Every structure is written in C-alpha cells, then in structure tokens.
Amino acid sequence: MDLPKNHFKAALKSGKHQLGFWNSIGGNTVPEILAACGYDWVMVDTEHSPVEVVDILPALQAIAGYPDVSAVVRPAINDPVLIKRILDMGAQTLLIPYVQSAEEAKAAVSAMRYPPAGIRGVAGVTRASRFGKATDYVKRASEELCLLVQVETKTALDRLEEIASVDGVDGVFIGPADLSASLGYPGEPNHPDVIRQIEGAYKRLADIGVPSGVLTLNEDFARRSMELGTAFTAIGVDLAVVVDGVTALRDRFS
Template sequence: MKNPRNRFKAALQAGRQQIGLWNTIGGNTVPELLAGCGFDWVVIDTEHSPVEAVEVLPALQAMAAWPEVSPVVRPAFNDPVLIKRILDFGAQTLVLPYIQSAEEARAAVRAVRYPPAGIRGVAGMTRASRYGAVDDYIASANAEICLVLQVETRAALDALDEIAAVEGVDGIFIGPADLAASLGHPGNPGHPEVVTAIEGAITRLKEIGKPSGILTLNEAFARRCMELGTTFTAVGVDLAVLADGVKALRARF
C-alpha cells in the first residue's frame, strides 16, 4: 500500500481554510467523538493537558474511523525523542510549541525527517508504516510530514521572518495566551497590544506566503483572523465546550 496522503498539508499548500478544534481530554472516546463532528482538523494536545505521549496512539486509532478529519498532535516540547515516538504512532502533522528562533526551527525540521535530511530514528514495525505494509515508507515519509511551529513570545515575533523561512516549516501557529504573557499582559489575549501583534504577524505571514493559524475562543476574533489570512483556524477546546454546555443546561433549569 502507499503511504497515506496528508490531507492537512495538502490543504495548507492549496490555501484552503481549515476549521479546527482542540482535544485535551484523554482516552480514545472523546477524540473519536470529536473526529465525527465535522471539523477539518483536531489537535491532540499533550502540552497543556494530562494526555501523555503513549495516549496519542489510541486517540489516533479512534480518529481513523473518520478519514475526513485530519488528526494533528502537539508534543509537549520541541524534543526529538517525543517527536520520534509520536511520528511512529502514525501522526503526520505536528504543532511544536514555543519555537523562539530559526535555529530551533531547523532542529524541529531535523527531528521530523529521516536521514540524511534529519535525525528521526528508523524503526520497521510501527503504526506509521502500517506495521510494514506501506511500500517504501522510509523513502516516502518525509514528504507527507507536516510541521507547524508555534510562535508565542516577543522574541519569536522578532524572529518571525527567519523562523518562517526555514526550509521544511509548513506553517506558523500563533499562540495568543503565551504571547499575551510575554508582552506583559498575562491572562489578557484581548489586550490591544496583543491583538495588534497577532494581526501584524498574520499579515506578515500572508505577505511572505507562509500559512498561518491560531486558536481563539473569541468567535469574532477568529473571523477577523481568517479575514486577515489564517488558513488553519481553531475555534474551540473540548473542555471549554463541555463546561459551557453543562453551565447552559443547568441555567435552563
């Protein structure tokens, strides 16, 4: 069999808008449910959640029943050991947090690629290769991996052009919460200085032709970001949706 095509990466390259959702509740039931809700992409988050790397595998297996949605995984850090394991589980798209420089971006690229282009460790019997059933998986894997880097500090914004220009970086994701803290407004991503910085980054990325994305629970701001140029836009978090729904149900009674 052929290596599965990365639908998320293809949509990025085509400039198609993709609407996403964040998964922070562990296990395989919630990822499976979310995968069937009609979103274009769902992030399995192991940075700001109790989800451990080993739990990514059953989540990906559960989501596979819904081929219309692209599973995306956020490792806890730009760590080649974590990245190697998650890629072996079959993840094709990664969002790596807290990238601060072009040097860190190049390290991320090396971590997701097999030699000689990178340092990803080689193993045969993994879910990524469908346990050996994919023809020439090692030769074809690099082309289908999608690497998105998260910029979320003042330093990262200052180095935005250099980070985005690194060969092998497929997109830039802007992290509003950490960016707000870095700019001196912790807990207030709606502060005018933060909003201006985000909008400026989106505009700049569009000018240089690099796909950009964001997560925001503010629907008006999500639409504003899309108008400015984000093409992978996450608009909800499972725990937040659950909390809002439960509170609204209680309020009705």
C-alpha cells in the same frame, strides 16, 4: 501499499482554509466525537493536558475512522525522542510549541526527517509505515509529514520571518495566550495590543507565503482571523465547551 495521504498538508498547499478543534481530554471517545462533528482537523494536545504519549495512539485511531478529518498532535516540548515516538504512531502533522528561533525550528525539522536529512530514528514495523507495508516509507516519509511551529512570545515574534522561512516548516501557529503574557498582558489574549500584534503576524507570514494559524475562543476574532487569511483556525477546546455547557445548564435551574 502507498503512503497514507496527509490531507491537512495538501490543504495548506492548496490554500483551502481548515477549521479545527482542540482535544485535551484523554482517551479515544472525545477525539472521536470531535471528528464526528465535522471539523477539518482535531488537535490532540499533550502540552497543556494530562494526555500522555501512550494516549496519542488511541486518539489517532479514533480520528482515523473519519477520513475527511486530519489529526494534528502537539508534543509537550520540542524534543526529538517525543517527536520520533509520535511519528512512529502514525501522526503526520505536528505542532511544536514554544519555538523561539530559527535554530529551534531547524531542530524540529531534523527530528521529523530520517538521515541523512535529519536525525529521526528508523524503525521498520510501525503504524506510520502501515506496519512495514508502505512502499519506501523511510525514503518518502517526509512527503506526507507536516510541521507547524508555534510562535508565542515577543522574542519569537521579533524573529518571525527567520523562523517561518526555515526549510521544512509548513506553517506557523500564533499562540494568543502565551503571547499576551509575553507582551505584558497576562490573561488578556483579547487585549487590543495583542490582537494588533497577531494580525500583524498574519500579514507578515502572508508576505513571505507561509500559512498561519491560531486558536481563539473569541468567535469574532476567529472570523476576523479567517478574513485576514489564516489557513488553519481552531475555534474551541473540549474542556471549555464542557465547562460552559454544564455551567449554563446549572444556571438555567437556579
């Protein structure tokens, strides 16, 4: 049996834009609904949500029912134990938060790879290896794994090229919310100075041939980001959609 194909990674390599949505509500129903809605990728978030590691597996299984939709998982922290567990569950694309330096990016790469190239622990019967049925999984796993690192502070932005150039980093995600706070505009991700820095980051990444991505609830900025060449753009968060929809319905009866 061959390795499961990572369509997200393949699209990054081909230059095809991918539209995504953020999943922060635990369980398998919401990620399945999001996958059914036709997005290219669904982000299962465990950093800014009550979703725990054990909740990732049913989410991955739910999304897997839609072969044209890729699951991306964000661990709570750049930690080799968390990364190992999430990879063993069959996640193929990870978004690592709060990467501040090339050294931290290299640590994430090492956690994604088996020895001798890295430090990922080897387990024989896991969902990732199709329960031991995937041919040469340990030797070939890195072929279908994709690492995205999150740049979300001024410090990281100043080191953007060195972080993005680390061998094994497949793409860089710019985090507007944390970046706005780091730049001195807390709670203002749409501040002109923040937008200027993000747009500059897109160009800097394009100049060195590294795909860029972003999450923004500002539809105008999402379209602008895509025009500027983001490779993976998330345009919504499940909780935000619920809050907005329920509030709007209530307001129509006020």
